[in-house]
Amino acid sequence: MDRAMLSIRNLHAAVDGVEILHGIDLAVEAGEVHAVMGPNGSGKSTLAQVLAGHPTYTVTAGEVRYDDQDLLAMPPEARARAGVFLAFQYPVEIPGVANATFLKAAVNEVRSHRGLEELDAMEFLELLREKAKIVEMDPSFMSRPVNEGFSGGEKKRNEILQMALLEPRLAILDETDSGLDIDALRTVAGGINRLRRPDNAMVLVTHYQRLLNYVTPDHVHVLAGGRIVKSGGKELALALEAKGYEWLDAPGEVATR
Amino acid sequence: MTDRTSKATLLAAFAELERDVGHQQPAWLVGARRAAIDRFARLDLPSTKDEAWKYTSLAPLRQTALDAAIDESAAQPAEDEIAAFRIGDGPAYRLIFVNGRYSGKLSAAPPLPGSARLGSLADVLLTDVDALRPYLATSESKADEDAFGALNAAFWRDGAFLQVPAGMRLDAPVELLFIVTAPGLARAHHPRTVVALGPGSEAAVVETHVAIGHGVYLVNATTEVFLGDGAGLEHTTVGLDSAQAFHVGRTRVAQSRDSRFTACSVTFGGRLVRNDVEARLLGDGAACALNGLYVVGGRQHVDTHTLVDHAAPRATSRQLYKGILDGRARGVFDGRVIVRKGSNGTDAHQTNKNLLLSDGVEVDSKPQLEIFADDVKVSHGAADGQVAPEAVFYLKSRGLDEAAAQALLTRGFASEVLGRMRDPVLRTWLEDRLAERLRGGRVADDDAEASAAAPITETT
Numbered sequence: 233m234d235r236a237m238l239s240i241r242n243l244h245a246a247v248d249g250v251e252i253l254h255g256i257d258l259a260v261e262a263g264e265v266h267a268v269m270g271p272n273g274s275g276k277s278t279l280a281q282v283l284a285g286h287p288t289y290t291v292t293a294g295e296v297r298y299d300d301q302d303l304l305a306m307p308p309e310a311r312a313r314a315g316v317f318l319a320f321q322y323p324v325e326i327p328g329v330a331n332a333t334f335l336k337a338a339v340n341e342v343r344s345h346r347g348l349e350e351l352d353a354m355e356f357l358e359l360l361r362e363k364a365k366i367v368e369m370d371p372s373f374m375s376r377p378v379n380e381g382f383s384g385g386e387k388k389r390n391e392i393l394q395m396a397l398l399e400p401r402l403a404i405l406d407e408t409d410s411g412l413d414i415d416a417l418r419t420v421a422g423g424i425n426r427l428r429r430p431d432n433a434m435v436l437v438t439h440y441q442r443l444l445n446y447v448t449p450d451h452v453h454v455l456a457g458g459r460i461v462k463s464g465g466k467e468l469a470l471a472l473e474a475k476g477y478e479w480l481d482a483p484g485e486v487a488t489r
Numbered sequence: 490m491t492d493r494t495s496k497a498t499l500l501a502a503f504a505e506l507e508r509d510v511g512h513q514q515p516a517w518l519v520g521a522r523r524a525a526i527d528r529f530a531r532l533d534l535p536s537t538k539d540e541a542w543k544y545t546s547l548a549p550l551r552q553t554a555l556d557a558a559i560d561e562s563a564a565q566p567a568e569d570e571i572a573a574f575r576i577g578d579g580p581a582y583r584l585i586f587v588n589g590r591y592s593g594k595l596s597a598a599p600p601l602p603g604s605a606r607l608g609s610l611a612d613v614l615l616t617d618v619d620a621l622r623p624y625l626a627t628s629e630s631k632a633d634e635d636a637f638g639a640l641n642a643a644f645w646r647d648g649a650f651l652q653v654p655a656g657m658r659l660d661a662p663v664e665l666l667f668i669v670t671a672p673g674l675a676r677a678h679h680p681r682t683v684v685a686l687g688p689g690s691e692a693a694v695v696e697t698h699v700a701i702g703h704g705v706y707l708v709n710a711t712t713e714v715f716l717g718d719g720a721g722l723e724h725t726t727v728g729l730d731s732a733q734a735f736h737v738g739r740t741r742v743a744q745s746r747d748s749r750f751t752a753c754s755v756t757f758g759g760r761l762v763r764n765d766v767e768a769r770l771l772g773d774g775a776a777c778a779l780n781g782l783y784v785v786g787g788r789q790h791v792d793t794h795t796l797v798d799h800a801a802p803r804a805t806s807r808q809l810y811k812g813i814l815d816g817r818a819r820g821v822f823d824g825r826v827i828v829r830k831g832s833n834g835t836d837a838h839q840t841n842k843n844l845l846l847s848d849g850v851e852v853d854s855k856p857q858l859e860i861f862a863d864d865v866k867v868s869h870g871a872a873d874g875q876v877a878p879e880a881v882f883y884l885k886s887r888g889l890d891e892a893a894a895q896a897l898l899t900r901g902f903a904s905e906v907l908g909r910m911r912d913p914v915l916r917t918w919l920e921d922r923l924a925e926r927l928r929g930g931r932v933a934d935d936d937a938e939a940s941a942a943a944p945i946t947e948t949t
Contacts, residue, residue: 284886287878312888324883328901328908337897338887345888377901394887 895930
């Protein structure tokens, strides 16, 4: 367990005094892709936000270790600099800040904390051009304000672009597939696959299994009522697709499996 | 306590000025100045009982002794002190005024093409005074001029005069730089600028007010703009006054048919700043866009009053004023739109938004829409708030710390205004000034910093 890149033990988290996560245990090794699935309100997004350090959520019990550091003790920016990345379910619009300006600030912030030299404008543009190809993003989106007026698909591409630029060790993708048409889903999934490496790990948080048609997970976990109620391989996702989440509510059947 | 600046001291100063220089001027101008000082005498300095000054107290100005005389002896700034206030390295027609006087030595004003003219008002007074008469004799007697406008009309000594003939498009921007140097003794400056564009002509003017050094003074500036049919002016004012300065400025524009006026008022400096912008849409189809950005901290106070007078049909006005306030700063916005009888097809919109970076700031925003015509589209919007916490978290999740996130979001807030500037050189220059003003996403308290660096010794 201690070898794991990410190790979550008995994690409880609350928002406005209401506990949403009731004890999550999860271990993610380098090179692995984990899918966390579950119905609406199961706590999937809460888990993703807690890992990124969203201030709305209070951790009430448990611990999270990342590369043998106490992740929960780190402010959000320190987590990002240490290589944790959250692709937002609802990427935030930032009026007045050009996407390229934002991306350059993020890249240089993370680079300087990794002991790398900051990129100048020319070097950054070169990197940006290269990475934008991964998500087939039109260059016109670079001069527009961050996410403002972007379609759902463009926002998600922009998230994966950020992931490509920041090269995280641990990427948590929160419902990155939601609201995407099939072409956008293929592009985004293709981007994710290209960023998959033996030395990094991904946690895909998703309601549907359709993203998993394109990105094959090593492990699938089902979250319900703030707990992981079932874990398995990729076939678990297919079973959920076929039978729906209600299937999990039938205790007899779960017990037999 | 007796006020150190009052109606009595100002009337006495005018009498002295008239004795000194009155004989050098034509009778019509002497008459205009007298009419203005009489108007001031009737109005007196405004108090917070006046609706237009309700939120802006002039008590600090009243307590300051001001010297109306132009200080001819003051040291001229060195070239390198001025360099930072030049906007870009590109070609420009630059007029530089030091302590209220045109400096031919520091200016760089190549001759304008054709019959266009640009020069100091004081020079034109000596050489071709009648050229000014259409622009001064009429405006001096303006019945609706406020007390400070009247004071400027009475006291002005110098400033800029730009006249562009019909159909000409000026090939470079006009930069007017008003510098106050080492403001040890509190002086009153009343610069005046006249811009007259003939039909179909176009120009861009940037008016910058700066201080070299730290101290108290008053700038009471008037800019009058006359736009012929189809003329277009981009007018930018930049306030980089000292942190103890009083700055009262007004820009008044008379617009003929199909003319276009774009204003951007940027205020970074000054202790007590009042900006009035008045656009009178007198001709069918005239359009104005009034934009403003004020970025203030410490105990700065900035009050913006706009007036858009739709006096003709099918005219368009757009207003966007944004403020970033920190420390104990105070912002006032009063936007008045009048749509006169018969001005059908009017399209007017006004927005005032303020970003409040501290609990100690205060903002008063008041739209006044007075509509006397049918078939018009008039709207306004206002919003005050903090940086969105979701946006801060988003940036932090990408590795930016609190200060970097605040700085990026605050600059983003301002860029809606600066992004509207057509001239990329000017825009970049202002963005750089803004970045200096916003360190770590907070507005620097220049007054506290300057006081710490050079304590003011009280001489009572």
